[in-house]
Amino acid sequence: MNDVCVLGSFMKDLVASAERRPLPGETLHGTGFAEFLGGKGVNQAIAAARMGARTAIVGTIGDDRYGEEFLELLSSNGVDTSWIVRHPSLGTGVGLPLVLPDGGNSIIIVSRANAAITTSDVEAATEVLTSSKVLSVQLELPVEASHTALRLASTAGVTTVLTPAPVGPVDHSLAGLAGYVDILVPNEVEAAALTGLDCDDDSQVPMIARKLAEDWDLRGCVVTLGSRGAYVLDRAGSFEERIPAYDVATVDTVGAGDAFCGSLAASLADGAGLVDAVRLANAAGALSTTVNGAADSAPARAAALALLDSAAS
Numbered sequence: 001m002n003d004v005c006v007l008g009s010f011m012k013d014l015v016a017s018a019e020r021r022p023l024p025g026e027t028l029h030g031t032g033f034a035e036f037l038g039g040k041g042v043n044q045a046i047a048a049a050r051m052g053a054r055t056a057i058v059g060t061i062g063d064d065r066y067g068e069e070f071l072e073l074l075s076s077n078g079v080d081t082s083w084i085v086r087h088p089s090l091g092t093g094v095g096l097p098l099v100l101p102d103g104g105n106s107i108i109i110v111s112r113a114n115a116a117i118t119t120s121d122v123e124a125a126t127e128v129l130t131s132s133k134v135l136s137v138q139l140e141l142p143v144e145a146s147h148t149a150l151r152l153a154s155t156a157g158v159t160t161v162l163t164p165a166p167v168g169p170v171d172h173s174l175a176g177l178a179g180y181v182d183i184l185v186p187n188e189v190e191a192a193a194l195t196g197l198d199c200d201d202d203s204q205v206p207m208i209a210r211k212l213a214e215d216w217d218l219r220g221c222v223v224t225l226g227s228r229g230a231y232v233l234d235r236a237g238s239f240e241e242r243i244p245a246y247d248v249a250t251v252d253t254v255g256a257g258d259a260f261c262g263s264l265a266a267s268l269a270d271g272a273g274l275v276d277a278v279r280l281a282n283a284a285g286a287l288s289t290t291v292n293g294a295a296d297s298a299p300a301r302a303a304a305l306a307l308l309d310s311a312a313s
Contacts, residue, residue, distance in 0.1 A: 001054075001131050001132065001133070002053075002054045002055060002080065002128060002131065003048070003053035003054045003055065003132065003133050003134065003266065003269035003270070004045075004048040004053045004054070004055045004056075004132060004133065004134050004136060004262075004265045004266055004269050005055070005056045005057070005058065005128050005129055005132035005134070005136070005153075005158075006041050006044050006045040006048065006055065006056070006057045006058070006135075006136045006137075006262075006265075007041065007057075007058045007059065007122065007125075007129070007135065007136075007137045007141065007145065007146065007149040008039065008040050008042065008044060008045070008057065008058075008059055008136070008137065008138050008140065008141065009039040009040055009041045009042070009059060009093055009109075009111070009114045009138065009140035009141055010037075010039040010041060010042050010059055010060075010061045010066075010067075010070050010092055010093055010113070010114060011037075011038045011039030011040075011042070011092075011093045011094060011095035011109060011114075011140075011294075012035070012036075012037060012066040012069070012092055012093070012094045012095070013035065013036040013037070013038040013094075013096075013097055013254070013293070013294055014033075014035055014095070014096055014097075015033065015034045015035070015036060015096075015097045015098075015099060015254070015292075015293075016030045016032070016033055016096070016097070016099070017030055017031045017032035017033070017098075017099045017100075017101075018030045018031055018098060018099075018100065019031060019100070019101060020100065021098060021100070021106065032099075034292065034293070036254075036292075036293035036294050036295065036296060037066075037069055037070055037073050037294070037295050037296070038095055038255060038293070038294030038295050039093060039095065039114070039140065039294075039295075040138040040140050040165065040258050041057060041059050041138060041140070041141075042057070042070060042073070042074065042294075042295050043255045043258030043259065043262065043294050043295045043298065044136050044138070044163075044258045044261050044262035044265065045057040045074065045077075045079045045262065046073070046074070046077045046079065046262065046295045046296075046298050047258060047259045047260075047261070047262025047263055047266075047284065047288075047298035048262040048263070048265050048266040048269075049077045049078050049079050049262075049266075050077065050262075050298050050299065050300050050301065051262065051263045051266035051267070051280075051284065051300075051301045051304065052266060052270070052301045053265070053266035053269050053270070054078075054080075055078070055079045055080065055266075056079065056080035056081075056082070056083060056128050056132065057074060057079055057080070057081065057083065057084065058083040058084070058121075058122065058125045058128065058129065058149070059083075059085070059114065059117060059141070060084070060085045060086075060087055060113045060114060060116055060117040060121065061084060061085075061086055061087070061092045061093075061113055062086070062087055062090055062091040062092035062112060063086045063087065063088050063089075064091050064092055066091065066092035067086060067092045067113075070084075071084070073295065080128075082128075083124075083125040083128055085117065085121050087113040087116050090113040090115075090116050091112045091113060092112060092113055093110060093111050093112045093113060093114040093140075094109070094110050094112065095107055095108070095109045095110075096108040096109070096110075097254050099252055099254065102250075103250040103251055103252050103253045104253060105252070105253055105254050107254070109140065109166070111140065114140060114141055115141070115142060117141055117142065117145045118145070119144055119145060119148045121145070122148040122149050122152070123148060123152070125149075126152055129149055129152050129153050129158070130152055130153060130155075130156035130158060131156075132153070132158055132269075133159065133268075133269040134158065134159045134160075134161060134265045134266075134268050134269040135149060135150070135153040135158050135159070135160050135161065136161045136162075136163070136261060136265040137149055137150055137160070137161070137162050137163070138162070138163045138164075138165055138261075139162075139163070139164055139165055139166060139167065139174075140165075140166065143176075143177070146162075146177065147176055147177055147180070150162065150177060150180035150181060151180050153180075154179075154180040154181075154182070159182050159183070159268055159269075160180060160181050160182045160183070161181075161182065161183045161184075161185060161261065161264065161265055161268070162177065162181045162183070162184055162185070163185050163186070163258075163261050164184065164185075164186050164190045165186075165187070165190055165257070167186070167189070167190040167194065177216075178215065178216040178217055179216075179217055181216055181218060182218065182219040182220065183218065183219060183220045183221070183222065183264075183268070183274065184212055184213075184216055184218050184220075184221050184222070185222045185224065185260075185261055185264065186212070186221075186223055187223070187224045187225075187226070187257060188200070188223070188224075188225055188226070191205075191208050191209075191212065191223050192208075194212060194215075195208050195211050195212060195215075197211070199223065199225070202225075202228065202242075205223055205225070205231045205242070206231065206233070206240060208223060209221045209223050209231055209232075209233040209240070210233060213233055213235055218235065219234075219235055219236050219274075220232070220233060220234045220235060220236065220274045221233045221235075222274070222278055224257060224260060224285075225245075226245070226253075228245060229242055229243050229244040229245040229282065230242070230243045230245075230260075230278055230281075230282055231243075232274060232275050232278045234274040234275060237273065237274070237275075239274075239275060241275055243275070243278050243279055243282050244282075245282065245286065246282065246283060246286035246307060246311060248286045248287065248289060248290050248307075249290055250289040250290065251289065251290060251291070251292060252289060252291070252292045252293070252297070253289050254292075254293065254294050254297070255288055255293065255294030255295065255297050255298070256285045256286075256288045256289045256297075257285065258294065258298075259281075259284045259285045259287070259288035259297065259298045259299070260281045260282065260284060260285035260288075261281070262284070262298060263277075263280055263281040263283075263285070263298075263304060264277050264278065264280075264281040266301075267280050267281065279308060280304055280305070280308055283299075283304040283305070283307040283308045283311075284298065284299055284304040286307065287299040287303055287304060287307060
């Protein structure tokens with residue numbers, strides 16, 4: 001049995017750095033360029049594995065060089081790649097992040113093979129989806145695939161975690177995920193899109209978390225707030241708390257949310273309560289911002305625990 005199964009995307013990140021975002025129609029000289037392996041699915045799977053969880057990933061890659069790179073990276077981190085489908089004609093997905101001097105980023109993604117995953121592909125992975133302790137899902141894949149995976153896992157009693165990113169219009173297909181999600185983990189932008197409320201005002205965040213929990217019939221909701229930490233609503237334990245962020249030397253925030261979610265899934269699979277899992281996930285997410293790249297920025301469990309312990313002392 002695996003601890004964590006991730007249904008998610010594979011994105012080869014082609015990262016440009018610049019002093020600012022270009023204006024419409026403007027060509028801007030960048031200050032750097034690098035290539036990394038990422039995608040929310042891959043990032044979360046590696047983050048979970050580095051936190052000590054036995055991890056598997058389900059998704060679709062191209063029959064190309066990028067696909068080979070992903071298989072090598074995942075295998076080297078101990079992630080089970082048995083459930084990955086290789087598409088014969090569509091290339092592996094690519095991401096185009098722009099990173100600013102303060103570490104902030106904007107990202108364009110081109111799904112390619114990720115968009116070709118079918119409900120049949122997901123159903124073929126029923127064994128791993130239903131035998132894992134925690135299933136982690138995002139929205140970089142077609143919503144039908146996410147719905148199928150969440151339904152199969154939830155029906156089997158698996159704890160399900162959804163990162164609603166990237167978030168688009170809240171239509172019937174997205175609303176259909178409600179009831180199959182135990183823990184929802186939106187950031188500020190995603191929480192605002194899902195509720196129509198403003199997360200910039202800290203005093204509004206508890207109400208937003210409660211609304212999401214009620215609308216989605218959640219066991220818990222975690223709203224990540226970047227440098228302002230994270231707000232946790234644990235309905236099962238009738239508990240609410242804001243967990244502060246860590247003061248670290250941020251160089252690149254790409255993949256920080258995925259490091260958070262992968263760590264969260266691993267801790268939940270290990271039996272941690274939601275609040276304790278968020279505390280450790282906050283440390284993992286913070287450490288990931290001190291390293292360039294996405295998947296490779298996920299920290300080891302020992303490093304995250306050390307930061308957690310140093311903050312408590």
